[in-house]
Amino acid sequence: MTRTKITMGLAAVGLTAVTLSVVPGVAQASDLDRDLSSRPIAADAPVGPAANGKFYAYEDVNRGGYYCAWTGGDANWNSCPGLTMGIVNRASSLQNSGYPGPYEDVNVYWGSQHTGAWYCVGNGRYLADLRNYRFGPNGGGHGDNQTLNNNIASHNWSDSC
Known part of the structure; x- marks a missing residue:
């Protein structure tokens, strides 16, 4: 009789395990109450223009204000391609939209002529x-x-960070 009870007990445990493995997970109330749309996105996430071979420097945060765009390096940001003014010591946001491959990264420098x-x-x-x-x-x-x-x-294209 003891052997029958043990066998029945093991069968019940096995049935419970099988049942729990096929029952879908139950969401907790805290998961259902959260508004996931308000989660912050990383500030440096690669969002922006698709790769076009250019490096951008913007006057204001979040790509605001006027901007400069380059396809090559620039040893002195006193002037920008297509603008009458430069952005030296005025940039507040950056975007690297270079093509993937060799020299895809950009080093920005504290000083002109790629110094500092x-x-x-x-x-x-x-x-x-x-x-x-x-x-x-x-x-x-x-x-x-x-x-x-x-x-x-100043800035220059680099082969690696």
Whole structure:
């Protein structure tokens, strides 16, 4: 009789396990009450123009204000292609829309002529607010650890970040 009880008990456990494995998951009330549409999106997510071979620097955050666009490097942001004014030490957002492949990344520099501290903007990256980013400690004291916001004077395409 003991053997029958053990067999029946194991059968019940097995049936319960099978039943639980095929029953769909039940959502918790907290999952149903959340509004997922209001979740923040990463500020540096690669959203923006599709790859077109250009690097963009915008005067204001979130691609606001006037902007400069380049297909090559620029050692001095005092002037921009197609504009009468430059954007030296005035950029507040950046977009790298370079083509994937060799020299797809862009190094931005604290000083003109590609000098001082630098920061690499990877291919496809969009930096919406440069107040959130800093140059690395790599400029020998010139711009080290300074915010990128309103502190970029030149850029050059790079093969890697």
